[in-house]
Amino acid sequence: MTLVAGVVAVQGDVAEHADAIERAARAHGHEVTVREIRESGIVPDCDLLAMPGGESTTISRLVHSEGIAPEIRAHVDAGKPLLATCAGLIVASTDAGDDRVDELGLLDVSVERNAFGRQKDSFEVPLSVSGLADDEPYPAVFIRAPAIDAVGECEVLATWDDRPVAVRDGPIVGTAFHPELTPDSRIHGLAFFENDDASVPAGEEIH
Secondary structure, three states: OEEEEEEEOOOOOHHHHHHHHHHHHHHOOOEEEEEEEOOOOOHHHOOEEEEOOOOHHHHHHHHHHOOOHHHHHHHHHOOOOEEEEOHHHHHHEEEOOOOOOOOOOOEEEEEEOOOOOOHHHOEEEEEOOOOOOOOOOEEEEEOOOOEEEEEOOOEEEEEEOOEEEEEEEOOEEEEOOOHHHOOOOHHHHHHHHOOOOOOOOOOOOOO
């Protein structure tokens, strides 16, 4: 059975996420078809969903105006996995710390936008992430990255500079960094194929 993966494509690293999903699927023995989501009607067909970075105010405006927002909420309510990265994390949160962002209220965290600096302050660090398939540090790329200010009913998977930068809340994994910008697909594997709180279609198993 081929899984259908959706990438919210209103903004951000869409192709890079698609490539990372395909690599992670192969590593876990799955076949996957990736669809780009710019309008309503596609998310209900998806088994997996990624919401990339970009500009959080723009992403939140477009997912609501295009009717995608309620479909993302229904996807998560059904227990299907969602990976929300950088601005995607902000939009998925319960508190974006910015009235211009209409949050989805799916990830029980509050965030600080651009907490680690602007574009010129981008950096990469070896990050220890709980739950990865091995103990090798993850090469986390931070670009205009948010930080998590407060965590509710979430599991903290990684911290940097004493602040949470990766969390898991049921079927959702959220990261402040950009896992699609590295050849290491372990974060996508963790979110989609190794999350015991996420469901997959009948006949598929999370390993």
